[in-house]
Structures are given as C-alpha cells and as structure tokens.
Amino acid sequence: MGGFAKGLAVIEAFGKGRDRLTIAEVARLSDLDRASARRCLLTLVEQGYATADDRYFELTPQILKLGRSYLSASLPRLIRPALTQLAERVGESCSAAVLDHSEVVYIARAAQHDVVGAGLHPGSRLPAYCTSLGRVLLAAMPEPAARKIVEDSKRVALTDHTLTAVDDIMAAVALVRTQGYSIIDQEVAPNSRSLAVPIKNYTGKTVAAMTVAMHASRGSIDTLVSDALPVLLETQGFLADTLP
Structure with a gap:
C-alpha cells in the first residue's frame, strides 16, 4: 500500500462512534502496522488535519480543504x-x-x-x-x-x-x-x-x-x-x- 493510500485509510478509520482514536486503534481499523499509522497521524497533525490530545487523535474541520x-x-x-x-x-x-x-x-x-x-x-x-x-x-x-x-x-x-x-x-x-x-x-x-x-x-x-x-x-x-x-x-x- 502506497503512502497516499495509507493516509486515506487512516482518515477513513475515523467514523461514526470513532471520533477519537489511539494509534493502536487506527492501526487496527486501517489494517496498518503501528509505525505506519503513527507516521500518517503525525503528518495529519502537522498539516492541521488532525489534533493530538494525550493518546488520542481526532480529525479537524480542515478536512474541508480536501474537497x-x-x-x-x-x-x-x-x-x-x-x-x-x-x-x-x-x-x-x-x-x-x-x-x-x-x-x-x-x-x-x-x-x-x-x-x-x-x-x-x-x-x-x-x-x-x-x-x-x-x-x-x-x-x-x-x-x-x-x-x-x-x-x-x-x-x-x-x-x-x-x-x-x-x-x-x-x-x-x-x-x-x-x-x-x-x-x-x-x-x-x-x-x-x-x-x-x-x-x-x-x-x-x-x-x-x-x-x-x-x-x-x-x-x-x-x-x-x-x-x-x-x-x-x-x-x-x-x-x-x-x-x-
């Protein structure tokens, strides 16, 4: 799976009843290893598409900019x-x-x-x-x-x-x-x-x-x-x- 596909898989891990997720949860839901999930999440945070609060990550409304x-x-x-x-x-x-x-x-x-x-x-x-x-x-x-x-x-x-x-x-x-x-x-x-x-x-x-x-x-x-x-x-x- 390429880097872009991994990023999309991480974004898609968030959904109904899954507003805030840990790295382990994202890895499981996106079928990625923890290291890949962590890299994607940190990239989303760096670009403003997600926030990190202690162990949890959450998408931001900046996702609007994706489309x-x-x-x-x-x-x-x-x-x-x-x-x-x-x-x-x-x-x-x-x-x-x-x-x-x-x-x-x-x-x-x-x-x-x-x-x-x-x-x-x-x-x-x-x-x-x-x-x-x-x-x-x-x-x-x-x-x-x-x-x-x-x-x-x-x-x-x-x-x-x-x-x-x-x-x-x-x-x-x-x-x-x-x-x-x-x-x-x-x-x-x-x-x-x-x-x-x-x-x-x-x-x-x-x-x-x-x-x-x-x-x-x-x-x-x-x-x-x-x-x-x-x-x-x-x-x-x-x-x-x-x-x-």
Whole structure:
C-alpha cells in the first residue's frame, strides 16, 4: 500500500462512534502496522488535519480543504432543514458552523434578511474569539485548550464593542459554558446582534453551533433572547435526537 493510500485509510478509520482514536486503534481499523499509522497521524497533525490530545487523535474541520464534498456530507445535510425551519419561525437569518483552529467555518445558512451577514455562505470564515458561534464552540472545549486558541488569535477590534483582551474573552466563554448560550452585541459589525447555542449529537457531544442573527434596529438583546432562545433550544433538542 502506497503512502497516499495509507493516509486515506487512516482518515477513513475515523467514523461514526470513532471520533477519537489511539494509534493502536487506527492501526487496527486501517489494517496498518503501528509505525505506519503513527507516521500518517503525525503528518495529519502537522498539516492541521488532525489534533493530538494525550493518546488520542481526532480529525479537524480542515478536512474541508480536501474537497468541497464535506459541505454536502451528513452533518450539513442533516442540519440544513432544521436551520431553514428555524429561520422561518424566528424571521431572522440563521447559520451553523464548526471550529477550525481560531476561526469558525460556516457549513449551513438560511437567510431571511440581507442586512445582517450579507455575503456569508457555507465555507465562509470568521474569527472565533468575537462571534457567538465561536464562543459556543470554545466553551465546549477544555478551558486550557480554548485559552490557547484565544491567545494565538489575532484579536483585532472589529468595532468599538469587540472584546480583545484574553481574560475578557475567556470570561465571556466561561459565561457561555454556564448558561448554555452566547450573546454577541455589535462585536463583529455595527448594529449586528446574534444568539448562538451548541449543536449536540445523541451522545451529548458538541459537533457544531447554530446562531440567529438580527440587526439592532429590529430589537434589543432582551427581545432576541426572549423570541429566539426558546426556538433555538427546541431545534437543539430535535437535532440531538437526529445527529449521529
């Protein structure tokens, strides 16, 4: 088996119920010896396609770069109908994204108003540190790992409201971890407000995040929370029963 074929075999070892694998598990599932499996895994980590945590390896959303097929694969395909229904119910644009290092990558979007998020589409990227989607996904990580991502981010003040100090951002992430949702008020763009919650699968693992975005002229933060949060949580529960 050539090197490229070995790499594909290692990637294919990850699947439903096999999000995090050891070298021994990858070797067994890919029918490779441990040395070959280890070399392939370390190459994936070096290139950003996988992460290593103690003994375990896990693929990252950077797999997107291997082909656009990810955008029509199971996760976006399963999320999209629920996201469209959510947008219709709240009357605002809704999006779903995953975390790729210090950025969120949009995997699905249902637009209602072009005023907020114009130009965003599957594949678009935004900084994680100042977005509601990003803070939800950071909150799902162990605190040290989330802090490392924030510290390594280029924390630019996109508006007068953008949090850029690491401790301030981590305090906001800690609040998300406690309350289960994230609110952003004009940190990404003037007059843009958003509310996000994690998308979890049937095991309770956070696999993505979804957000409702609203122009400030359409209502206050309190209005956004009271109108959109119950529907977001209902959609969250539906997806938890649906996603593998």
